[in-house]
Amino acid sequence: MPAENDKLVQRLQESMFEGLSVNLKNEVLNLQNIGEIDNPGSYVSVTGVCGDTVEMCLNITDGRISDIKFMTDGCNFTIACASYVTRTAKGRTIEESLQIEPEDVDKYFGGLPEDHKHCAKLSVMTLKAAIDKYRSELKGIK
Numbered sequence: 001m002p003a004e005n006d007k008l009v010q011r012l013q014e015s016m017f018e019g020l021s022v023n024l025k026n027e028v029l030n031l032q033n034i035g036e037i038d039n040p041g042s043y044v045s046v047t048g049v050c051g052d053t054v055e056m057c058l059n060i061t062d063g064r065i066s067d068i069k070f071m072t073d074g075c076n077f078t079i080a081c082a083s084y085v086t087r088t089a090k091g092r093t094i095e096e097s098l099q100i101e102p103e104d105v106d107k108y109f110g111g112l113p114e115d116h117k118h119c120a121k122l123s124v125m126t127l128k129a130a131i132d133k134y135r136s137e138l139k140g141i142k
């Protein structure tokens with residue numbers, strides 16, 4: 001029976017991932033940084049044009065993003081995009097993280113469907129908002 005189970009899982013995965021790039025499939029199978037941070041240095045909640053929201057929190061240590069997590073009620077593409085954005089930003093400096101653009105995410109995933117390009121934008125916008133909020137709070141501007 002285990003061999004039959006393996007075949008069933010394989011068939012299910014093939015149909016679920018049909019038409020998706022290898023990078024997108026791998027991201028979905030290895031999602032990173034989902035969750036929350038206790039007492040984060042910054043927390044934001046950003047709603048995109050579709051009405052879905054990404055929440056992101058992060059800590060910055062010595063100018064680098066030392067920890068970052070996200071939650072979303074958005075679509076599967078947004079979950080994959082936010083996973084990619086957070087794992088790319090983690091360990092980078094603030095300046096390096098601000099260089100991440102929606103086009104980079106889209107390109108990495110081999111081109112998101114037209115009606116899901118905004119999911120990459122929402123993930124990147126949320127990262128930038130979290131960094132901006134961290135910087136504002138450092139300056140005492142709240």
Ligand code: FES
Binds near residue numbers: 048051075119
């Ligand atoms: S986040 Fe709303 S469709 Fe992807």
